[in-house]
Amino acid sequence: MNEQNTIGTMMAKVGSDARAAAAVLATVSAEAKAQALNAAADEVWAQRATIIAANKEDLAFGAEKGLSPAMMDRLMLDEGRIQGIVDGLRAVAAQTDPVGEVAEEWTQPSGLHIRRVRTPIGVIGVIYESRPNVTADAGALCLKSGNAVILRGGSESFHSSQAIHACLVTGLKSAGLPETSIQLIPTRDRAAVTAMLQATDHIDVIVPRGGKGLVGLVQREARVPVFAHLEGICHIYVDGDADLEKAKAVVLNAKTRRTGICGSAETLLVDRAFHARYGDVLSEALISAGVEVRSDGSLKGSTPAKADDFGKEFLDMIIAAKVVDGVGEAIAHIRHFGSNHTDAIITENDDIADQFFRQLDSAILMRNASTQFADGGEFGMGAEIGIATGKLHARGPVGAVQLTSFKYLVTGDGTIRP
Template structure:
């Protein structure tokens, strides 16, 4: 990164940041109906521009294929007509959600007569740095707008054309509703210097949300001068308990791994109760028959000739591919111990008909999302009823799990008195 590039990037982000702050001041008091109208117009523009978005994405896909991107990355990048339609539907769904801005969280009164009211307010200007998935442009822009925040989006170079086409639809929505076009901005350069400038934009950007691989998230956490809401690896587990229904265990495990292997909610490690060897055999066979490579410990190796040997690294790997690791554990306690040692606090599931085992797992697994008898692929804001998500936070501060409208707000406390002064 040259000094000239750094200076140019800093100037660009400073200009965008100042415009975003002005837009954020407008959005903070924009009526719900106006924000919803902008989103509905944006959704219509996405539908109307589907052919143009698909054509732009085809160019990105061609370049990404030539650059040797992995199958998982290509799947994240791909926009089909169905995915574009789903993107538009997601934006429209966000328009219909309750507006969190101004919501009264709680009220109380003190003996001296002071009345307190805690209400939700926008965070301000949100910077989102993401890779591969162009749908993030629509999801992030829509969620930030509905929650009263301005945003600066910096997508990866592999999705640059797709992002520009989607962003144009969002801007059309803003214009239609009479809102500042700078409420949703897309960084116009793929120069990595722009990322550094965003991370240093203290006073202009209020929070940074990274969505991407380990390298991106690590850089953001190491260099950011503003708060970071991190979305880390999805090293997710499915634990099949001895009391699991066999058919359910097979269906949930296969769906968790293979519905879409490139999403962060995909299962990466299968844990099976040592007391249920027949379940182990049927679940592993189902994965193998569905085309998944399964890496196992020696005690499972004899169940099927297609199984391969796992090594120590497999328990800490996010494959994002048709590969899974599997091992036996000593009941629910063994599963909890394994997840504590190797999980990423993202999403973990138990399959069992034993209510006590399920309750133990749900209460003691320290992950943002913990499921009982359901696929890990439900780790998605849309499936939670949030309309979309800006990411899945695996930390413990501010917001955890799918971050949507509520997670993009803070609060302030309003205090109403009748002339009270504090005694000396």
């Protein structure tokens, strides 16, 4: 049997097992799911030395591949980040179970009583790069929402993801749930990705989490529906009525806290009135922090911007910047160059903030807050499976609730239609 047939056979088995597990999970109690997640959290912490050792193998592989510092940062695990994984698992376990929740109910004049009830989607496929914590986040959120999940981690995080996945399986066993509820594809072969994208009999939705290349590939080739964002081209507009200290704090945090995440600011727009009052204080602060500021020439001390720097996801200590004439020009710029991910305004003017919120259609809009908060954990979701920028079904951070569908439960009393 050739390698292509081997991958196909393996994926058919994984898909069939996931579909069978999904049928069980659809009716599992909230207590059993919480037990599995808490037990998984215990095991992750107990196995932290094993996970860190596996991660060192991945870091060596990433260095050999020449990953950028930002990508290496995404890949790296230490005790602090493992504690974050543990906290995320416990937070998801503690959330209200969305399955069976009555989202809406009403009674018709005919006498029919109708309830719209949350229900699992079925089988979720998650394809991701670099960040091994996605293994735990995606596994936890899919389990919480009653879905089976098939995980395909990136080649860079191969060993770390396997070590974390083993802890999730331990949690499932402890709660008496099917071990195949959370499956990790045990190969770096790209053919497994292609097989997932075509598995319409086994997978109900695909969630890609990674760079533009991966997400673009998934959106082009998937026959299964996709929840995705293509890029995190996040803008910060500093309005003429912005508070200087708030602006400095937010801009520096949004760019420098972690440059390799999708909520990192990639473009700074400075209102001309703010610039006239305070000069190049924001660009100077960024440069002092080690950021390369690429400007159209309107900010002193910056590097000249290239034609494609606006609308680019740097994921590095680089930011594009320019001076604009008011909120209208800022909105027009974001509409043209943005990716509908996360955009922020710094202002003390309620009317200007309202205009910014009304006229932009990004999945997340913020006022006087860092774009680094574009994260399901920071939204109180415990974790996220990604940030969706489409307009159908899920938008913004995709947590457990967003991984449910719904069905209508209709009750009559011998009711007939005239």
